[in-house]
Structures are given as C-alpha cells and as structure tokens.
C-alpha cells in the first residue's frame with residue numbers, strides 16, 4: 001500500500017436562515033429570562049428557519065459558498081457526506097437530496113449520525129477517501145434544523161438550540177505543512193438515555209401516542225450531559241495534544257462545539273489554552289448541533305484568527321455519547 005495522502009480543508013461556506021429568535025422572544029414563550037440564558041448558557045439569539053425550509057436547503061446554501069470560494073463546480077465533487085440529526089426525512093438521505101439540489105452529478109454520498117460530533121466525524125470519514133487516493137474532492141457538511149425537533153414549551157431545551165449549516169471541501173494536501181494531522185473519536189453508548197429524541201424510529205414509530213407524549217422532541221438531562229462534556233472533551237483533547245508532543249498554549253485556534261459557554265471555558269482552562277485562541281460564537285447562533293464547528297471556523301476567519309499554517313484543535317461531545325477531537329493545520 002502506498003503512503004496515505006494527507007487531506008486538507010480547501011474551502012469553507014456557512015449559512016444560517018435569516019429569521020432571528022432572541023432571548024426577548026423566548027421570554028414571551030416560556031418562563032425564562034435573558035439573564036438566565038446568557039449567564040447559564042451564553043446565548044443571546046439564534047437563527048431559525050421558516051416553515052418549509054429543511055436541512056438540505058441550509059446545507060446547499062453552505063455548500064454553494066464553499067464551492068464558489070474554491071472556484072469549483074458541484075460536478076467536481078466525488079462524494080458528499082452530511083452530518084445531521086435532523087435529516088429532511090428518514091430516507092432518502094439528506095446527502096442524496098443535497099446532491100440533486102446542488103446538481104452534483106457524479107457524486108455519491110451518505111448521511112452520518114453522530115449528533116454534535118457529526119462534523120468532526122464526517123471530516124475524518126471524508127479524509128479517509130482522500131488518504132487512500134480514491135477521491136480527490138469530498139464535500140463535507142454539518143447541518144441541522146434543530147427547531148424542527150424542539151418543544152417550544154420546554155424552557156430547559158428551547159433556549160439552547162438554533163438552526164445552521166457549514167460545508168467544507170476536502171482535497172489532498174500538497175505537503176505536510178497543512179491539513180489534517182490526527183484525531184480521537186470515542187463513543188460511550190451508556191449515555192444514550194441522557195440526550196435523545198425517543199420517537200420516530202423503529203423502536204417508537206410515529207403514532208398519536210408518541211405525539212401526545214411529546215416523544216418527537218429533544219429530551220435532555222442537561223446536568224449529566226454537561227458533566228460528561230466537560231470531562232470527556234478535555235480528556236480527548238489532552239490525549240491528542242500529548243501524543244503529538246503539543247501543549248495547549250501551542251494551539252492557534254481552538255474551535256469547539258458551541259453547546260454552552262461554560263463548557264467551552266472549562267475545557268479551555270483545563271487545556272491551558274491562550275484566551276485569544278478560543279473561538280466562541282454561541283452568543284449569536286446557539287447550539288446548531290452539526291453546524292457549530294464550521295460556523296465557528298467562519299467566525300475565526302471573520303475575526304482574523306485563522307491563517308495558513310495555524311494549528312487548529314476542534315472538539316465536540318454530543319448525543320450518544322459521541323466524543324471527537326481533531327488536530328489540523330489550516331490550509332489557506
């Protein structure tokens with residue numbers, strides 16, 4: 001076997017729907033306050049879709065921007081991987097819908113289910129096709145319409161989530177000075193009960209009863225998820241840094257999943273990161289599940305914190321539980 005080819009992220013596009021749902025709006029819907037949401041979670045506003053707009057629509061807009069940035073056509077893509085927990089429907093996959101809407105004739109694709117870790121998992125999955133040399137260009141998308149599975153009478157969950165998408169193009173890196181370096185993925189299935197949408201699958205197919213019992217919404221034990229997220233996100237990042245001979249202070253941009261500002265800050269402290277390296281945009285978007293990391297990449301670019309050769313650490317914890325940490329050098 002020939003040496004694996006290192007993959008790089010060659011372009012990024014993001015998209016959020018225009019409609020805003022602010023903390024002031026939520027104060028009118030449930031028993032909550034702007035002060036509670038800002039201090040406990042760190043969110044001021046999130047974007048939500050209008051009726052009839054689906055995950056594939058957000059994904060396509062993000063993908064178009066990534067393609068335009070790189071000057072590539074949809075037909076240049078070999079494969080499309082969509083990380084999402086809110087597919088347009090159970091089947092066909094959102095990747096198939098995106099392939100059609102985008103006009104990416106010739107590309108195959110599939111959805112990847114790993115909740116908030118889906119973008120990191122999808123990037124590493126796509127990178128394997130580059131590594132083996134079978135593909136030259138893989139479109140990787142993280143996209144979720146969380147508003148489609150949120151109970152807007154439940155204050156414990158409805159203040160947290162938003163809708164959004166990000167897309168990257170993976171291509172072979174010209175040399176080892178840029179591109180994906182290493183990753184750690186872990187799953188702890190014993191945590192599945194703490195964050196789930198119980199109905200709509202084969203265990204609890206849709207029925208009047210499942211709808212009446214609100215089983216098609218996100219159910220979360222926030223404290224259990226919080227504790228696991230702080231502990232495992234830190235552990236995975238430390239392990240990854242250590243085995244690459246790095247310290248937290250070596251990281252130029254830490255791009256974590258944006259679930260709770262307190263989780264991000266706790267992880268950053270424990271890793272010994274430089275404060276200016278920690279990328280945060282939860283205030284503007286909330287938790288967009290598979291969309292958070294590419295949206296945060298875009299924020300890093302907007303803030304001038306991401307340039308060619310920069311060492312980037314991405315991290316996530318999500319339903320499953322799923323855990324992801326990945327190291328890369330930014331390529332453009």
Ligand code: UT7
Pocket residue numbers: 031032033036037040041116155156157159160221222223225226229258259260263287289317318319
């Ligand atoms: O991306 C997927 C991974 N998900 C996560 O990482 C989420 C992790 N968990 C969290 O971020 C936090 O646990 C939450 C933001 C979900 C909740 O924050 P918390 O500080 O853990 O609050 P809590 O659940 O311990 O609740 C504290 C109090 C409760 O009231 P009592 O029982 O003390 O009277 C809640 O009923 O806060 C109450 N509360 C609220 N109050 C005002 C819960 N939600 C709200 C709200 N507004 N929206």
